[in-house]
Amino acid sequence: MNNLQLRARVEQLHTRYIRVIDDDRLEDWPDLFTPDCKYEITTRENRKLGMPLALMSCIGRNMMIDRITGLRKINVYEPHSYRHMICGLEISEDDNSITCISNFQIVRIMHTGAMSLFATGVYEDRLVDNDAGELRFAARTVITDSRQTDTLLVIPL
Amino acid sequence: MQWPQDDTSSIPYRLMSDPAIYQREQDYIFKGPTWHYLCLDAELPAAGSWLTTSIGETPVIVSRDEQGNLHGLINRCRHKGALVCAEQRGKSSTLRCLYHGWSYHLDGRLRLVPFEKGLEGKGGMPPCFNKADHGLAAFRLSVYHGIVFGTLNDNTEALEFYLGEEMCAHIKRVFHKPVEVLGYYHQVMHSNWKLYMENARDSYHATILHAFYATFKLNRLTMGGGLLVSPNGWNTMNYSIGASLREGQYDSTQLRSVMSDIGLAEPALLDHRIEFDDGITIAIQSLFPTCVHQQIYNTLAMRQVIPQGPGKAELHWTFFGYKDDDEELRKLRLQQANLIGPAGYVSMEDGVIGEYVQRGIAGQGLDDNALLLMGGTGVESVTDSRANETTVRGFWKGYRSLMGETL
Structure with a gap:
């Protein structure tokens, strides 16, 4: 596959990712991952200190499904949504998988209309083809630049 | 404002937002006879390691000196009041204020004042200036089973009594x-x-x-x-x-x-x-x-x-x-x-x-x-x-x- 084709496929997956989150189709979010994927949100502080603690850590797609169950049915919080901006995709490929590093910026929009810059950071991804030949996240590590979380974090970044 | 009851079953909401109450808490609670959690002993493993936190609004440093002793220091240079350590944590042999370079030992003693003797005999600190009198203000620490507490008040009872x-x-x-x-x-x-x-x-x-x-x-x-x-x-x-x-x-x-x-x-x-x-x-x-x-x-x-x-x-x-x-x-x-x-x-x-x-x-x-x-x-x-x-x-x-x- 040439580089442009590869880039187009990776960008398409990123685009689907931000659509399912920003358009509140979160039930579709785990489908963008492999069944035995790893999804983790951590901070640059913990990363820099070599500490393993994550804000959110899902081992396998089922744990991602549970995060959405929690968000829809169990946890309580004020309604809000995100708007993602992603850029700077840095893609490399070896025999088994594709890695991609990209920047993100997420604005949080509260139901009151209040908007704020909620998170910026880097996605570190490992991507593989599923049986149908579609690209999926085998691992996505979200590293936030700031160590602070404003109020709470319930919708995945 | 008075408390509504003799007991604490009724709490004025004003206590949650009144700026005057907030200021008073800084004096009566945070500078009062109270012990404040600062960090874990395990966070400062080596000589020269330090971290910054605060007691109420007062910025503080907890440092470990070469002998392994912990020190609680107010994070405020004795010269102009600037923060001495601005980062969350670090490791160094001295603590140095960025502003005019006043430098302190890990136990808070003033080590060096740039141009203390002036330039070519002119300027500089007066002869009566004694570095020993101008260390970082220290406060009392107490470490209980690896948890480091500090108090800004000389009258705070011993930590174990305070905790019960x-x-x-x-x-x-x-x-x-x-x-x-x-x-x-x-x-x-x-x-x-x-x-x-x-x-x-x-x-x-x-x-x-x-x-x-x-x-x-x-x-x-x-x-x-x-x-x-x-x-x-x-x-x-x-x-x-x-x-x-x-x-x-x-x-x-x-x-x-x-x-x-x-x-x-x-x-x-x-x-x-x-x-x-x-x-x-x-x-x-x-x-x-x-x-x-x-x-x-x-x-x-x-x-x-x-x-x-x-x-x-x-x-x-x-x-x-x-x-x-x-x-x-x-x-x-x-x-x-x-x-x-x-x-x-x-x-x-x-x-x-x-x-x-x-x-x-x-x-x-x-x-x-x-x-x-x-x-x-x-x-x-x-x-x-x-x-x-x-x-x-x-x-x-x-x-x-x-x-x-x-x-």
Whole structure:
């Protein structure tokens, strides 16, 4: 596959990712991952200190499904949504998988209309083809630049 | 303003937002005869390591000198008052102010003043200037089983008396062997610091606000447990005895079957290991004024609230395990971290509930009072029911005795 084709496929997956989150189709979010994927949100502080603690850590797609169950049915919080901006995709490929590093910026929009810059950071991804030949996240590590979380974090970044 | 009752069953909402009250707290609570959680001993392993935090609004440094001794220093250069250490943590042989380069030893003694003798005999400090008189202001530290506390007041009683015997016993229960920090969370809350401290002590809300507990039958008020209050009432602990123990032998498959009714796709999320032989699965200890020490299953953490004005506070979480954790236990702790912190299934609501109160009491609410009548009006340990606000009243007992009768 040439580089442009590869880039187009990776960008398409990123685009689907931000659509399912920003358009509140979160039930579709785990489908963008492999069944035995790893999804983790951590901070640059913990990363820099070599500490393993994550804000959110899902081992396998089922744990991602549970995060959405929690968000829809169990946890309580004020309604809000995100708007993602992603850029700077840095893609490399070896025999088994594709890695991609990209920047993100997420604005949080509260139901009151209040908007704020909620998170910026880097996605570190490992991507593989599923049986149908579609690209999926085998691992996505979200590293936030700031160590602070404003109020709470319930919708995945 | 007067307290509405002789006891602490009625709390003026004005205390949560009045700037004058907030200022007075800095003097009476934070500079008062109180011990403040600063860090864990394990965070400063080597000579020359230091970290910054604050006691109320006062910026402080905790440093370890070459001899291995810890020092509590006010983070303010004796020359012009600038922060000496601006970063969260570091390691160095001296502490140096950026502004004019005044440099201090790790124990706070003033080491060097640039151009102390002037240039070519002109200028410089007067002959009477003695560096020995101008070290960083030091304050008292006390380390209890690896937890570092500090006090800005010369009259604060010894830490063990301040905490009380039962509180000390629980600290020893968790800190019975060397710990290792596994990471941090930092959470900004748009509410008064006291609303978080009330919340952490409040067993009444736990199973109602935090639906995760009830949904997965992890904590119900019908479970065994209790509310412990230190002799002076200030420090408290809420604990519950796990269902799985109460109903017989712990069996993870049994627990999973309970959950499969709800439809958790991955029940392994709640796998845990019994680490303590007293059967306590959840223990939330609140140390007056701003420290929380928690065990929720295998998650162990210190929480520290830093007030940032009447309507804002920052919550710092220090998550730890034991140095000798086996690989599986370490994995369980990190997996269960999904329960706590700003994104925790159990604890996320606490990040916003104080803000609901802060917004609810605005305007006309400032002339009204909160009701803390669950279980009566007293402040004492209760082991037969957790439908009781004795621990919250205990916080206000400490607060009232320091702030005085006329607010």
